[in-house]
Amino acid sequence: MAVLTEEQSMLRDAAKSWVQEKSPVTAFRKMRDSGAELGYDAAAWNEMAEMGWAGVIIPEEYGGSNFGYLSLGLILEELGRTLTASPLLASGLAAASALILGGTDAQKSEWLPKIAEGTVIGALAIDEGAHHAPDRIATTFKDGKITGKKTFVLEGMAAGIIIVGGVGPDGAGLYLVRGDDKGVKRTRLSLADSRGAANIEFNGAAAEPLSGGAALIEKVLDRARAGVAAEMLGSALQAFETTLDYLKVRVQFGQVIGSFQALQHRAAKMFTDLELSRSAVEAALAAIDADSPDTPELVSLAKAKMGDTFHLVSNEMVQMHGGIGMTDAHDAGFYLKRARAAEAAFGNQAFHRDRYARIQGY
Amino acid sequence: MADFGGTDLEAFRTEAREWIAANFPASLKGKPNPMAVEERMKPDADQEAWRKAMGAKGWGTPTWPKQYGGGGLEPAQARIVQSEINRAGAYNPIGGMGVMMFGPTLLEYGTEAQKQEHIPPIVKGELQWCQGFSEPGAGSDLASLSTKAVDKGDHFEIDGSKIWTSGAQWADWCFCLVRTDTSKKHEGISFVLFTMRQPGVEVRPIPLIAGSSPFCETFFTSARAEKKDLVGPLNGGWTIAKRLLQHERSGLTGAGGGLGGGGKPLEQLAKDYVGVDEQGRIADSDLRTRLVTNAINWRAFQQTAMRAMMESKGNSGPSSATSIMKNAGTQLIQERQEMTLEIMGHQGLGWEGEDFTADELGAVRGWLFGKAFTIFGGSQEVQSNIVSKRILGLPDLTQNH
Numbered sequence: 035m036a037v038l039t040e041e042q043s044m045l046r047d048a049a050k051s052w053v054q055e056k057s058p059v060t061a062f063r064k065m066r067d068s069g070a071e072l073g074y075d076a077a078a079w080n081e082m083a084e085m086g087w088a089g090v091i092i093p094e095e096y097g098g099s100n101f102g103y104l105s106l107g108l109i110l111e112e113l114g115r116t117l118t119a120s121p122l123l124a125s126g127l128a129a130a131s132a133l134i135l136g137g138t139d140a141q142k143s144e145w146l147p148k149i150a151e152g153t154v155i156g157a158l159a160i161d162e163g164a165h166h167a168p169d170r171i172a173t174t175f176k177d178g179k180i181t182g183k184k185t186f187v188l189e190g191m192a193a194g195i196i197i198v199g200g201v202g203p204d205g206a207g208l209y210l211v212r213g214d215d216k217g218v219k220r221t222r223l224s225l226a227d228s229r230g231a232a233n234i235e236f237n238g239a240a241a242e243p244l245s246g247g248a249a250l251i252e253k254v255l256d257r258a259r260a261g262v263a264a265e266m267l268g269s270a271l272q273a274f275e276t277t278l279d280y281l282k283v284r285v286q287f288g289q290v291i292g293s294f295q296a297l298q299h300r301a302a303k304m305f306t307d308l309e310l311s312r313s314a315v316e317a318a319l320a321a322i323d324a325d326s327p328d329t330p331e332l333v334s335l336a337k338a339k340m341g342d343t344f345h346l347v348s349n350e351m352v353q354m355h356g357g358i359g360m361t362d363a364h365d366a367g368f369y370l371k372r373a374r375a376a377e378a379a380f381g382n383q384a385f386h387r388d389r390y391a392r393i394q395g396y
Numbered sequence: 397m398a399d400f401g402g403t404d405l406e407a408f409r410t411e412a413r414e415w416i417a418a419n420f421p422a423s424l425k426g427k428p429n430p431m432a433v434e435e436r437m438k439p440d441a442d443q444e445a446w447r448k449a450m451g452a453k454g455w456g457t458p459t460w461p462k463q464y465g466g467g468g469l470e471p472a473q474a475r476i477v478q479s480e481i482n483r484a485g486a487y488n489p490i491g492g493m494g495v496m497m498f499g500p501t502l503l504e505y506g507t508e509a510q511k512q513e514h515i516p517p518i519v520k521g522e523l524q525w526c527q528g529f530s531e532p533g534a535g536s537d538l539a540s541l542s543t544k545a546v547d548k549g550d551h552f553e554i555d556g557s558k559i560w561t562s563g564a565q566w567a568d569w570c571f572c573l574v575r576t577d578t579s580k581k582h583e584g585i586s587f588v589l590f591t592m593r594q595p596g597v598e599v600r601p602i603p604l605i606a607g608s609s610p611f612c613e614t615f616f617t618s619a620r621a622e623k624k625d626l627v628g629p630l631n632g633g634w635t636i637a638k639r640l641l642q643h644e645r646s647g648l649t650g651a652g653g654g655l656g657g658g659g660k661p662l663e664q665l666a667k668d669y670v671g672v673d674e675q676g677r678i679a680d681s682d683l684r685t686r687l688v689t690n691a692i693n694w695r696a697f698q699q700t701a702m703r704a705m706m707e708s709k710g711n712s713g714p715s716s717a718t719s720i721m722k723n724a725g726t727q728l729i730q731e732r733q734e735m736t737l738e739i740m741g742h743q744g745l746g747w748e749g750e751d752f753t754a755d756e757l758g759a760v761r762g763w764l765f766g767k768a769f770t771i772f773g774g775s776q777e778v779q780s781n782i783v784s785k786r787i788l789g790l791p792d793l794t795q796n797h
Contacts, residue, residue, distance in 0.1 A: 036703065036706075037706050037707060278788055278789075278790075281790060282789070282790065289791075290791060292790040292791060293790065293791040293793055295781070295784075295793070298780065298781065298784035298788075298790050299777070299780040299781075299784070301784060301788055301790065302720075302723075302779075302780040302783035302784050302788065303780075305720065305783060305787065305788060306720045306723060306724050306783070309700055309720055309724075310693065310696040310697060310699075310700050310724060311696070312700075312703075313696055313699035313700040313702070313703045314692075314695075314696040314699055316699075316703065317699045335692050335695055335696065338692050339692055339693070339696050387685060387688045387689060387692065388688075390688055390691070390692060391663075391677070391678075391684060391687070391688040391691075392677070394663060394688075394691070395663075395676070396663040396664075396666065396667060396672075396676075396677060396678050396684065396687070396688075
């Protein structure tokens with residue numbers, strides 16, 4: 035755990051106690067079983083917004099608290115522990131970042147306060163195929179209108195505004211599209227992790243450019259990547275702790291299975307990777323807050339490392355629980371499914387390893 | 397203690413810089429630390445002068461208490477001394493196992509008289525210490541050691557042998573684990589000190605797979621340890637030994653240094669030996685993937701070392717993260733050593749001779765010596781046992797740590 039300020043400690047403690055009381059994994063299960071169209075519980079989102087979490091990175095003049103990305107990461111980590119589904123990442127982090135970094139005063143004034151109070155959900159639409167490839171965007175912007183097909187848009191069904199990656203006369207950039215534009219056609223995706231996502235077609239939808247071009251896309255993506263990595267850290271930690279608890283109580287051959295060295299050493303390996311991952315995630319968030327020039331490499335490092343670790347831990351969670359871990363009644367499957375979806379979001383390990391190497395010049 | 401703010405630290409930096417400029421002999425600039433060279437030569441006059449100056453100042457052991465000759469500095473000041481030493485192209489001439497392991501342990505567990513006697517010569521670099529822990533029959537299961545010490549009234553008589561006593565051939569003194577009660581395992585071990593310059597001590601260097609090495613086998617035949625040199629209570633040596641091993645492990649992996657690195661970055665080496673594609677990427681994409689995976693883990697490891705340091709600020713002694721750090725760090729270094737040879741190809745197979753560069757020959761020896769990293773100082777498996785038991789709270793079937 036990073037050395038926190040008093041504000042950050044309070045924020046984390048508040049998130050921790052709210053998540054434990056109001057949003058345990060059973061809440062996620064209930065949401066999934068209800069087949070919630072949006073992929074999250076709107077009442078829970080309202081409570082989160084009331085606590086100010088949707089505005090943590092938003093400047094005070096636009097209704098936020100301006101506590102920064104490390105602070106928001108602490109909340110995402112706690113939410114990740116119980117797989118709490120919410121638009122916080124897509125809206126309060128990704129879309130908010132795009133507006134803060136690239137919006138005009140008018141755009142900021144119109145949308146940031148609503149995002150901060152949680153009454154409008156923002157989404158970020160970049161990918162167009164099966165893989166994250168932000169440097170190969172085919173969506174076009176011409177004469178104030180945007181046309182193209184976007185895939186795997188997180189919270190795409192709930193979005194009141196969509197920040198869309200497109201290529202205009204001056205190259206690639208981000209564009210703001212209203213969700214209620216008649217040129218926007220959404221298809222809800224039913225995903226293994228039960229979270230909200232959509233494919234969205236833009237057929238000449240009215241769009242306003244944000245300033246910053248291709249560099250803005252990368253900056254916003256790096257913030258989203260670090261945010262999802264923070265959420266993954268919480269999920270992976272909980273998956274590990276739940277598994278560790280099980281190793282201490284499950285008895286076979288007359289002893290708890292946690293006394294077997296074959297399992298102990300795998301547990302030690304997971305713990306080690308979690309420690310390394312925490313360092314990487316916190317360093318990436320801190321770099322964003324400091325606007326450090328090595329942010330891109332630190333973010334790719336964090337997303338790649340965290341992806342490997344969550345993958346390892348969620349697979350071991352199922353394996354070490356044995357048969358019970360295969361049942362839908364157990365939580366292990368939720369973590370396994372979430373790990374896959376989170377890996378794919380904003381670039382998987384292969385994408386970020388390649389990016390890290392390129393930045394390093396090899 | 398005083399709270400050193402930025403201004404005080406800058407003033408201290410100036411002081412350190414000026415002192416080093418005035419005392420570090422220009423002839424030694426950029427030269428390797430004689431402590432780090434495998435074949436120990438008799439130090440020349442300038443090397444001796446630098447050791448004496450540093451020893452008198454106490455800055456070779458910057459955070460040790462002043463009353464025993466140490467620098468008495470805050471950790472932040474100690475880091476400044478180190479960075480100023482680096483900046484001047486100098487080295488810290490005070491080192492060895494006395495500094496890394498034994499001194500910190502004695503400061504914690506020794507009596508006032510023991511500290512007064514043994515700490516100042518370490519601070520001044522006058523006496524070198526070696527570690528009598530492992531035995532042929534007691535490696536990972538260290539507490540099964542059998543070298544015995546018999547009470548002879550005013551002294552202990554020691555019989556048995558130790559192995560992997562690195563630097564024993566140069567050492568003046570030994571800190572040693574001995575069995576003083578055969579009816580118990582951990583509670584029958586004592587921690588004693590004795591001079592290596594006595595008839596009952598015989599040292600034989602051990603050649604390793606990498607060639608000559610600092611490791612020795614050491615035999616004791618009616619060797620003598622004075623009663624006053626028993627550290628801690630009789631049969632209470634295991635607690636002290638565990639603490640000392642923590643210092644050893646943190647020394648091995650402290651800031652990711654100590655165990656390797658140096659020379660060209662591996663990625664640059666790969667570009668030079670393997671070549672690049674039209675986009676400037678390492679031409680062997682399989683190798684490139686493994687290199688970047690290792691690089692990411694290595695940087696996360698360094699970030700963790702930094703985080704552990706920040707978190708334990710104000711906490712003295714190594715943190716519980718130490719056990720994780722040794723396994724994580726040593727495995728990554730071994731991977732890098734393997735990849736170095738892979739990158740060098742046939743040039744990474746040379747044992748000696750003019751057909752290979754010094755870096756190539758060094759890579760082969762380094763690869764081989766590196767196999768020791770996951771064995772000594774608590775093997776990888778022992779480290780995993782420690783993490784399982786102490787940190788994760790899993791049951792201990794070995795009853796050993």
